[in-house]
Amino acid sequence: MSQQLEANPHSTEDAKMQKRYRLLFVDDEPNVLSSLRRLFRPLGFQIFLAESGYQGLDILEEQSIDLIISDMRMPGMDGAEFFERVEDKYPDIPRLLLTGQADLEQTISAINKGKISRYTSKPWDDNELILTVNESLKIRQLMIDKQNLTKLTESQNKMLKGMNQELEKRVEARTAELKQTAEMLELSFTQLNDSYLNIIRVFSNLIGMRESLDGRYTKQVADMSKRLAKAKGLDEHDIKEVYMAALLHEIGKLVLPDSIVDRPVYNLDRKSRGQYRRHPLMGQHALMAVEALHDVGKLVRCHEEKWNGSGFPDGLSGESIPLGARIIGIANDYFGYLYGRLHRERLSPLQALELMVSESGALYDPELINLLKEDVRQQKTEVLQPHERKLSTDKLTPGMRLSRDLYNSADMLLLTKRRVLNTTLIEKLRAIEHSDDVPFEVYVYEELAK
Template sequence: MTQQHEQHEQLSATLLLVDDEENILKSLCRQLRHEPYEILIANGAEQALQLLNQKSVDLLISDARMPGMDGATLLTEVQQRWPECVRILLTGQADLSTTIKAINQGRIYRYISKPWDDEELRLTIRQALAFQHSERERERLEQLTKEQNQRLQELNTTLELRVRARTEELQQTADMLDLAYAELKRSYVTATEVFSGLVAQRIPRDKQANSQVIALLRAYCEHHGYDENMSRDLAMAAALYNLGKLTWNDNLLRSPADLLYKTERERYRQYPVLGESLLMSLEPLQDAARLIRHHQERWDGGGFPDRLKGETIPLGARLLKLAVDFVELQCGLVLERRLSRDEALLLIQKYSGKLYDPQLCERFVVLCTELAPDLALADPSILAVDTRRLEPGMLLARNLNAENGTLLLNEGKQLSRALIDKLIAFEQSEGARYTLFVRPAPQTSITSQDAV
């Protein structure tokens, strides 16, 4: 504490002197007349209590022996009613019991023996006031600390609530973005399949292979537990693998690859590169575009366009080649003669290790054999149902294409009564009959006997 601050505290101190002897009071006042205190005097305990009721007192000096209420009793009363007031007892040699009482019950700061030493008296008062000041400062700081801690706790609670609310808000936003992004990715798959139907309009109906390639690859991915990204990229690549053929004339589109002459063969070898270049500007389709570029590479390195070999060929591209060749062999797009399903599988097995990845080839042949004659029916939960047996709530397990190859409904679509009625009306207008592969609605009454 600085000297200026200490002096300020002393100037603000009020002292109460209590003694029944007037000369003692005068002597005390005389000793303190040069000290910067406000001095109050009382000639007995009763008067002292009255003054204490009227005014705040910092320090009280009381004589031990007084008529009526003695000093020890007065200091005990003061301690109980004004505990912040510092208490000092003036006592003689014969007042030991009074002094003990003052110490034990009045909890006095000090006692001063009569006759007192003037300098010691003044020093004792200064020390008592300094002690009082330090106690008040301690209590003030404790209270301030308590208030600050309380405010800090309130701020922390508020901050935690705000952080929690903000975190929940951000999580909700992130979840919404995830859902939006997932929906966007699904919409890209649907869009590619719709566009695949448009591409198919350039190709004769009996040579349209995209929908069958898509179904094959989707079944393979589901059967072998491929992740969502791989399955999605393969589905988009299957839908658009022949996009580069759009620049061909009708004759080239109908011609089997094995019968093409030199110029046409060179053009044929460029269609995977052209298909990739048409899709590379679309970021979500870049991985699918890479599969399209390499789906005509061969396991032995004799393919095109980059003559990749073995496992340097992307896995999806190796699988796409198997599905494309299997379907196109049956469509007459590879050899002059159309092959049956079994013939196509035997030819694929023959070229395992040359054109195809041996392990993938084996799995692919097993899958096609086990799922014959229809891939969708390998799953017992999938039913083949005509339009008049459809029920609201059923989910499409496979894309529905019109007879001209146009995508009517995409896989995963939930059927409603209005949609079923539209399908029936569409059948009547087209003069066609459609079979849909569906998963039953919950608690549906459809059984395997209803399947067609």
């Protein structure tokens, strides 16, 4: 008879990690099954037992199993035949063979036909067997992670496709503009293909295509976060992670309905506010499958936390909030006040700063508020830098290089800073300008604008 045993929770971190794994033990000797159960049950695994290969196949039909340990010599169906059938139907499950000293020929058969991962001689060493199981599960998890990386792009494409369909129904008047932007992005793709950071920025811009999520708002939050991170003395790697997390900090809002995203936070009812407060967690989940964005996902999760513990989703406080998340949170709230997301009226930069200074030590890290004051003072007037000039599109020539990001009239990012202009790009910019009837102000580097 097959048996299923639910494992007891274990206090160690390893047990928490292992509790989700499901192991199947197959042996015709009940005492061997009992020994395996006693060995692995305290480690937090979910255990399934079968006294024959046939029972093992029945369990596999009904349960999702992560690893199989089987004896070699069993009546009716030996371990080699059992694993051969498992290989045919469940090739991704790691397979470990228990074998006696006299089973060499049958072991070779199991290796050839059943493609077993490892084999262990009886009697086994407990520590060695545990280590072998853990290593096999780690390899399986790496394979699953690799598959998830492939699925991530597909799921994001489906998400964006659904968003575009909804946008087309509600904003048909902007179809031509979106088409122009898509053409511009396609033209940029070849040059951006090798630039990981620029791909993140383009994806952030796609998030901003949702009617209620402003692409320029996200870019302004990211730029301020980058400046504050530099002023705080973070190293280049951490500054880059803060910048990428700020670009993606609203990704979790893509799963929220328009009825929540379209309304300011202060106008949400209790139920809607509860859904809204999950968006940082959903943002981290969206990035989870990409290992390179693991730390970025942590910052996305924590950017709504507050210094006094009144934030969400985890109620962290003080320095338990990652520094990068504290920086993004301050930049996000500053522009939230300027754009009317957090206050019934749009506040001026001075009003927003005064309000946030009054909450220093309560909602915000006092040291970062001091850096914010200096940053706002420096950004108060936007003047031409010594190395740049402002031109109209009729003055542009091929070879000029942008000194600032370029947006259209709907605040959608068209071209990124340092992009070199060519004839095709200049013609497209003039066409968009003519279509929108709004002139561009293009900033280029001085040495190429003379």
